[in-house]
Amino acid sequence: MTIAPTQKALSQLEADAPHSLVVRFGAEQPLKMDAGVDLKPFQIAYQTYGTLNAAKSNAILLCHALTGDQHVANVHPITGKPGWWEVMVGPGKPIDTDRYFVIASNVVGGCMGTTGPASTNPATGRAWSIDLPLVTIRDMVRAQAMLIDHLGIETLFAVIGGSMGGMQVLQWAASYPERVFTAMPIATAAKHSSQNIAFHEVGRQSVMADPEWRGGRYLDAGVSPTKGLAVARMAAHITYLSEEALQRKFGRKLQGRDAPTFSFDADFQIENYLRYQGNSFVDRFDANSYLYVTRACDYFDLAEDYGGSLAAAFKGSKTRFCVVSFDSDWLYPTSASRAIVHALNAAAASVSFVEIDTDRGHDAFLLNVPEFIATTRGFLEAAARARGIPMPSGKGG
Amino acid sequence: MTIAPTQKALSQLEADAPHSLVVRFGAEQPLKMDAGVDLKPFQIAYQTYGTLNAAKSNAILLCHALTGDQHVANVHPITGKPGWWEVMVGPGKPIDTDRYFVIASNVVGGCMGTTGPASTNPATGRAWSIDLPLVTIRDMVRAQAMLIDHLGIETLFAVIGGSMGGMQVLQWAASYPERVFTAMPIATAAKHSSQNIAFHEVGRQSVMADPEWRGGRYLDAGVSPTKGLAVARMAAHITYLSEEALQRKFGRKLQGRDAPTFSFDADFQIENYLRYQGNSFVDRFDANSYLYVTRACDYFDLAEDYGGSLAAAFKGSKTRFCVVSFDSDWLYPTSASRAIVHALNAAAASVSFVEIDTDRGHDAFLLNVPEFIATTRGFLEAAARARGIPMPSGKGG
Structure with a gap:
């Protein structure tokens, strides 16, 4: 006998019909997962802020951390709290929504509207639960690439994210180097350490x-x-x-x-x-x-897909990288960022590296840390000039 | 309706009738607990190794860590594994059972025979469970002092312990300075930090x-x-x-x-x-x-009992201290040991301080770390000479 509740749980409702924009991919557009399974149909829930310019040159993809979501710069529909990165994203902020078209999607495996274990499995009418194939960071990024295709964007001006979001940034730069003008992996690592696992x-x-x-x-x-x-x-x-x-x-x-x-x-x-x-x-x-x-992070070891050489993952890359770490972060310490920088140097990639001095630990990337905010603003402004993205009207330039 | 199992659980059996020496204190000798309660009757389970000399000058009390026990240098009665400090304690070892009389007791609140929550509450015939008053490090040490009295020992040659054992060492030195000839707090702290809690x-x-x-x-x-x-x-x-x-x-x-x-x-x-x-x-x-x-450790803040001054806890102490930390220990880092050393210096106490270079982390105090073992041997030998404890026969002197 199976239990058949009359009403869906809150998490299943949000998973199926989120408070977000949603793109649904049918059986003809499966997500080819590292687990060896074609996930179909599936959907991606996302938010956008700002306007895509005519040249489609000003799109920034923000990748969220472990338990983050697409609600970067709007009130969260469940908690009623501000978006998780309002300190960084908005009009006049470093990730300036007057200048850039900002996209943030919930990861595959998440629970805020992109297909995840709480989503309804169309084959059973019940939640996927742990029947959903395991998800990898690369699966998350493949799904994001499908979203970017759907939005008609060829090259992202920037891919930015901290923690698990930074892993997605690294995977983007490795998997789709020609589609990433700048990449900003923050407080992250190219592989999960034993302690992380x-x-x-x-x-x-x-x-x-x-x-x-x-x-x-x-x-x-x-x-x-x-x-x-x-x-x-x-x-x-x-x-x-x-x-x-x-x-x-x-x-x-x-x-x-x-x-x-x-x-x-x-x-x-x-x-x-x-x-x-x-x-x-x-x-x-x-x-x-x-x-x-958590499992997606644990499985992440970018070098593994490139014969054990992290430099090989970035070989020939034209992407401009800005790697950021925080000196009091013991989860993804500066040494993990340095390993990324060394690989980028070995690959002759363009890379800036900043270690921010703060006592706030890993979560510093979510907080109002002035040096970090100034770093992000400066890096993006320089990259925007290089990309020829105009300043917002009324701000000179 | 109360559930009345026909047989006591394993932990309750060991708590009441342990595989150890046991001393029982009757109602006339209560343990005066910091919680404001007289615990009576209560019992202490302990092991001894070696022989107390005629001058009663060669007794060493070993204080165990969080989940340790009195089975320091014998096969553990439950697990069948060697004692937890056989690397350090035994004939010819730094804590030489041919030379010293070694005592180790299970702490109050433990589960290996000293009164703890699994012990039978005589008032109910059932396990104390969480009706047992909360235990502090000072309570543990008070009980140990009663055991030492029972054994007829006035002054301990040494009190030694790591981690929570080190807290007991510090408490011994503060509460009973005249009874502690040498004190060796290892990989410990004089108070629990926010992260520890x-x-x-x-x-x-x-x-x-x-x-x-x-x-x-x-x-x-x-x-x-x-x-x-x-x-x-x-x-x-x-x-x-x-x-x-x-x-x-x-x-x-x-x-x-x-x-x-x-x-x-x-x-x-x-x-x-x-x-x-x-x-x-x-x-x-x-x-x-x-x-x-765990609660006993969290409550531990030795300075608090001395007007907030850790130095005041050791004022006038004649005890010889050897403070040991391990450079890769992030639970009780070297900075916590340095704070103890600074207080001892301020109190004009005799203190040696050694930071051991090892990558093995907090558990290094339990492991075969040659520099640590040599340090312990050297410190105890010098102290034994000062105390006039003869070398074991046949080993010169």
Whole structure:
């Protein structure tokens, strides 16, 4: 007997009919996945900001991080919070929507409208769940290329992203070098380290240990492994912040009291903060999607597709690269960015490298870090001049 | 209706009747706990190695780490594995059982025979569970002092321990300076940082998220939150190893296959290793004990009891200190040891400080790291000469 809930879960509704632009690809346009499967039909949910110019030369693709989405610069339809990169994207901002046509799509395997495990499998009428083939970073990028084709854009002015988004940037530059004028991989790595895999595995095990995960088929039963997913998010969240930032922000401060309770309540502010991060995450993210996107990162090793040589991935590239790291980022440390830069140098590619001095850790790429924002503005302005993209009207130029 | 299993769970049996020496303190000798409660009766399980000399001048107390126990240098009664510090403790080893009388006791709140949450609460006949008052590092040390009294020892030649054991060493030196001839805090900190608390909180939430935790009363039902505890252990285990050690040992190596499975199986060796660590841990450790010992560390802030001045904790101390850190330890980094050294210097205490160069991370204190072993041997030999402890017979002197 199968459980047949009368109503779809929130995550399945968003997955199928998102608050976004959507392009649907029919059976004649499958996504050829690294798992060896043709995914068909499938859909991509995306947002755009600004206007594509007549020359179609001003398009920027933004690639989101692990649990990000396409809602870069608009109020998020589920959380009601601002977009995740409003500090960087908008009129007059470094990624200037008065000048550029900005595209952001939800990744394959996500849960905000692009086909993912919470989407309805047309063959069964139920959620794909873990029957969806595993997704790779290259699959995500292949799907994005189909979206860019659909939008009639030949060459992207820029592909930009941090963390898992930066992996997509690197994959774009390797897979479609002629379609990427500039590439900005931020706070990322060309392959997942053993420690990176380890933290992701803890998160996955936490989700799968929750009995409400139900072998992955929780949406059929109208439930969700929220406790396991919240713990996964708590563990991951620690890796997004530097030890210094935690100490400065929380230290050993108690939560609204003068003395510890001698109980397992959240005595310390840091405990309260983590619990909040865990609990709020489960309201906006699908647990199976979390398994898929973490796995995609773990499988990422760009050099592997090029005989073990990362330089070979970029051989002959005309793309202008700007590699950015943050010195307090211990998840994707500067050494990982340096490895990318060394490969780009070996490939004789054009590359700028900036290590930003900040104590805010990995999440610095999402925050108002003035040196980072100025770096992005300067790099893009120089590249726009080289590409001949006019300044917005009324701003000289 | 209460569930009444016919047989006690393994952890409760070991907690009540351990494979160890045991000293029981009756109602007339309560443990005065920081929680404001007199714990009575209670018991301490311990092991000894070597012989106490006539002058009672050669006793060394070893303090174990978070999930360690008293089985330092004998086969572990549950796992069948060697003791956790056989590399350091034994005949002819740096902590030479031919020369010293070595004592190791299980901490209060533990699960190997000293009173902890798995022990039977005499008032109810059931496991204490989370009705046991919260335990602090100072409580652990108070109990150890009662054991040392019971053994008729006035002054310990040395108190030695790593990680949470190092916290106990610091507490011993502060609480009972006249009873500690030498103190060796290893890979530890005088207070838990925000990041330290954060990782422990993830572990606790993982245990408590497991429905088999049953509000803490799982032993009554003859079950155990093994899945949540395993995930907690996996997360903690990452913090015990350095990024470099993980990369060297596992890197991105696949587990017994040539290509990834495109599934959520353990593709990578690091995943398999972590799952093994998690699964084997639950066979030897009680989940509630894990909550208690992590909480004890989080509450630890030695300076707090001395008006916020760590130096004040050691004022007038005649103890000889040897502080040891490992340069790749990111859980209790060298900076935390330096803070201890600075305080000891400010208190005009006798202190040696050694930072060991190794890529093995926090767990280096448990491993065969030659420089560390030589350091321990040298420091103890010099101190033994100062204390007038003779060399073992047949070894000159």
